[in-house]
Amino acid sequence: MRTISYAAAIREALAEEMERDELVFLLGEDIGQAGGVFGVTQGLYERFGPTRVLDTPISEEALVGAGVGASLLGGRPVVEVMFSDFATLAMDMIVNQAAKTHYMTGGRLSAPLTIRLVTGTAGATSAQHSQSLEAWFVHTPGLKCVAPATPLDAKALMKAAIRDPDPVCFFEHKLLYNTKAAVPEVVEPLPFGQGCVVREGTDITAVSYLNTLHETLAAADELEQEGISLEVFDPRSLVPFDRAGLRASLERTGRLLIAHEAPQRGGFGAEIAAIAASEMWELLRGPIVRVCGTNTPMPYAPELEGFVIPDRARIAAAARSMITAGVA
Amino acid sequence: MRTISYAAAIREALAEEMERDELVFLLGEDIGQAGGVFGVTQGLYERFGPTRVLDTPISEEALVGAGVGASLLGGRPVVEVMFSDFATLAMDMIVNQAAKTHYMTGGRLSAPLTIRLVTGTAGATSAQHSQSLEAWFVHTPGLKCVAPATPLDAKALMKAAIRDPDPVCFFEHKLLYNTKAAVPEVVEPLPFGQGCVVREGTDITAVSYLNTLHETLAAADELEQEGISLEVFDPRSLVPFDRAGLRASLERTGRLLIAHEAPQRGGFGAEIAAIAASEMWELLRGPIVRVCGTNTPMPYAPELEGFVIPDRARIAAAARSMITAGVA
Amino acid sequence: MTDLPRERLTELYHDMLLIRRFEERAAELRQAGYIPGFLHPYIGQEAVAVGVCAALGAGDVLTSTHRGHGHMLARGADPRRMYAELYARRDGYNRAKGGSLHMIDTELGFLGANGIVGGGIPLAVGAALQLQRTGSSGVAVSFFGDGASNEGAFHESLNLASLWKLPVVFVCENNLYGEFTRQDLHQPIRDVAIRASSYAMPGVIADGNDVLAVHRLAQEAVARARAGEGPTLLEAKTYRHRGHYEGDMGRYRPPEEVAEWLARDPILVLGSRLVGDGVGQDELDAIAERVEQTLDEAAAFAEASPHPEPEEALEDVYSETYEGMALR
Amino acid sequence: MTDLPRERLTELYHDMLLIRRFEERAAELRQAGYIPGFLHPYIGQEAVAVGVCAALGAGDVLTSTHRGHGHMLARGADPRRMYAELYARRDGYNRAKGGSLHMIDTELGFLGANGIVGGGIPLAVGAALQLQRTGSSGVAVSFFGDGASNEGAFHESLNLASLWKLPVVFVCENNLYGEFTRQDLHQPIRDVAIRASSYAMPGVIADGNDVLAVHRLAQEAVARARAGEGPTLLEAKTYRHRGHYEGDMGRYRPPEEVAEWLARDPILVLGSRLVGDGVGQDELDAIAERVEQTLDEAAAFAEASPHPEPEEALEDVYSETYEGMALR
């Protein structure tokens, strides 16, 4: 089967959905003629023209707001806010307007837009171009949140996001854009709320997503040599979250490790831990361990950035400690 | 001892700090001649004049930004964003600028401003005037977050917030403004990170703050009749969080209940649960229970609002279930 | 001097009186405990909503503000369902989930009041974008106040709308105050209309207490938008007779100023013009009679409508499907 | 035609050349792997930073942009510590925590580059507020681009600054592009300066490639601010010679346009004027010589500076104390 990059997978999903439904269109800064700062929308302007791929001024609130307003009338905009750090300038439109429209109107209006949020560090991208803010949106009722880690999931989830009748926050990690994997010619939308066991194991359930999932998988390889068996679970969509999938895995392992790049305090990992410690308590055989970004902004220097972001070594070390603790 | 309201306590703290340090000043919409939409700044304009109490245009980003900019030069502004829902319009200034200034500059600059965020529902205040957004700021490294539940704590924490060299998010609950309690004439600043056991108990540690703390205390009264003993712990400051205080209480009870008004998914309660399930695991004798706002926006109708917000009845019911479960 | 036939004029009179009395009675009903939430009365500004809406047709859409009842009634909304919503009953426009700040009428293209000052402006731009993209001849109208013209959303939205020649009419109701703050204390200009030049957009000023003057300029602006020539900023100079919200005594306004504007009550202005044109007082009395009947029925309808069940709070967070607003 | 003595003119020439070569060498150093982060070269716009900063004195403060090296050097910053920061070393201005996008010099009142387009504008307004409140004669200058003039922060900040007659000079460097988007595709106006009228503020336009023209208007604006007469919007028409960032080939710009602007290179413009005024080529060569020496030393200093230790990532999140920026 052909292999394509994560960026290409998103591009294909956008193109196929635009082909399928003329109500789908793209809005964002430099996504048109320039093809996007990360090249995700390369060629779409040429293919679909300026009425389907709209370059906007540097006006995050208005461009997201334009997407929300268009969606109320039935448009299916896909809005790119480029670095998700810039979503700070559009929070009213995302949180007070889009997320609450369906509820506030007693179910009479909806805001079916997709918001693309480019997340995480790309190496020395520093404090204002590296944030992982998914926890804010997870905490905002009315939004759905997806965070694909592979080209296939990215394509399948983007299709589902665009067809979804509600506002969807679509988190894309910068370091994943150039990662490649096999993707069939034909990909169906992946319904939200279906996590997947990326690697089976027996000792510890490691929940992770986006770029950190791959660090977790690398740690699992390492640990295997040492006889520690990690089961790696990727929720893929954070809201809705696949509780059944998590439970099934914990039934096998009884131990929970959570790894993500966002700062640990108040990150999505806290919610996963809370779900397990309340709803799956009887399955837990030891303390839950979080391996997350430090509670600091993102520093510039590579040495510092490396310390802040959880990598395979930190994940492996944490897993080891869980087993020894378990033994003791 | 005299009793004063929560609003009056905050007003006194502002006035005393303004007397103490002329670098302290207030910024916000209608906080001056009008005395604030909630009357918190009543009389301060008359007392300190227009150069210390500044009415701003309806420009949240610029008014918070002005506070941040002034603080860089050593000013000690207290900025009111009125309903915290409007902080969505100032997130760049709070999150990308103020919170990260000290870190990004290698410790050379700081942004010592206090941001007053009016939180929670006040009865039929609906989706855009009722949010409890503390979890966003807790998840933002560089910010400190305090959430007083009593007039005394409000006064003592406001003094500490204003004197703090870092940006502090000060959450005030609308329904608390008119609640009265004894407050001595002289109140010293309360250092952050000191929670307190508001009520001692032996069966369950109930962590709660702001208005929900009082619902929890009411539930504790009810439960006492039934022979269930709740220990009620108010962290008072969410960042830094009093881990030692929580641990000490769990050593007494072994069971953890967490109650807050914000939606449960990704709320601060998730972080508390994660801390307990990882760092205090050995103390836990049963599942952690969260009693929080439903994962919905805030509805208008009182019947619906009452269903969304965790009240004494829901808290008591949850506590009962924990004991029965524990017995079983 | 006006192109409107006599019957139309008496209709406008009826609509203005309906708004006036709807608001006066809503205030009483709130006093009497029928309405749980806040109210921002439109009294005094009736000529703006009625003059503008008289220039609109089916297929046009509107966004409104916290002071939205007048806009909604002028657009032809059903007072029964409006009162039912204010009463927080099932038959309300938003099924008791929204209240005054979030009321909508999808069939009339009324996209909603808004709790966020300036929040409706980007939504109108987005709606206009969708109308333009789908080749509709519809126009979007966005009402907002002088205070809102200081929000970033105003700036970003007008720039975008003019850049893309979107069919929008921006209606700034300059009532000289933003909440309790006089215009000269919130912006250094008197005519908000001059801000249009920053966006190469026409800016025009109407006597907001003269419904015919408003109507004339609105017709031009709407025609221009329909013709694909782009947006217009229409400023209507007017005044609210009552406080910012019910309960606000408006002490911050000089009595002479209030008296002066009361003397130019838009309903008196049109009324005396009608009498001058030979309309009999009996006819005006009949209109008043009809208005009272309508509102009697509306209040009775609201009173008879069932309260929502608490569990309904969990409904309407997410949508089943969404095809976009079904315009009548 | 200019009030500057000959020596000053050669100093300006030196400063412009220093910026030019600092950026050219930074690009090479990045190519060579010494600089981990992104660079937005200021090349082509040197006359703006140098002309404006020549009008400033001690006690004045500045905010900058993502394209900030030129502003910082023009203010007199130390190229050694700047390269050290770009190299991500301990002796960098931000101790390797900020990088290009966040560089500061507290002693020079340089409040920082900014990763957020428009982010520095409210900060400058706040700094100006603090200068005004403390009776300082200092002035705040905020640099930003044509693209930034579409951000809400621009609008809110200029309104506030003019309303309060704050000592600010807003310098818009109109280089005809926001990232890859030409001005006519991001705003419907050509002269950003006309936006000043929306705030009852003078708006002036300078040839941004003529350092003396910029200096003259900057002097007037600074004098006006110092005199307490309020802010000015100064637009400088200029052009960046290179891509938006190092690596961007700038294909979206017509070659003729580029050639035309290269012919009006601000350094050539001043150079030939100096020669015309009788400055010998030898003197200019000596300046160039001095510049290379400065940068040789700067690169050597950066190279010799130690890397930070990973654990330092945990420092500087919170402050011990803060008295405000210590201006030299």
Ligand SMILES: Cc1ncc(C[n+]2csc(CCOP(=O)(O)OP(=O)(O)O)c2C)c(N)n1
């Ligand atoms: C973003 C935001 N900031 C502040 C408020 C509080 N508020 C409600 S109405 C209002 C005044 C609005 O003034 P204007 O736009 O002139 O409208 P008017 O009330 O005069 O009709 C304010 C400040 C709000 N609802 N939203």
Ligand SMILES: Cc1ncc(C[n+]2csc(CCOP(=O)(O)OP(=O)(O)O)c2C)c(N)n1
């Ligand atoms: C809020 C925000 N939106 C988008 C970006 C991405 N971005 C960085 S520079 C830039 C272009 C800025 O254009 P302009 O203000 O004209 O400055 P110039 O680059 O031309 O100097 C953009 C869109 C950003 N950094 N911040």
Ligand SMILES: [Mg+2]
């Ligand atoms: Mg007003």
Ligand SMILES: [Mg+2]
């Ligand atoms: Mg530019």
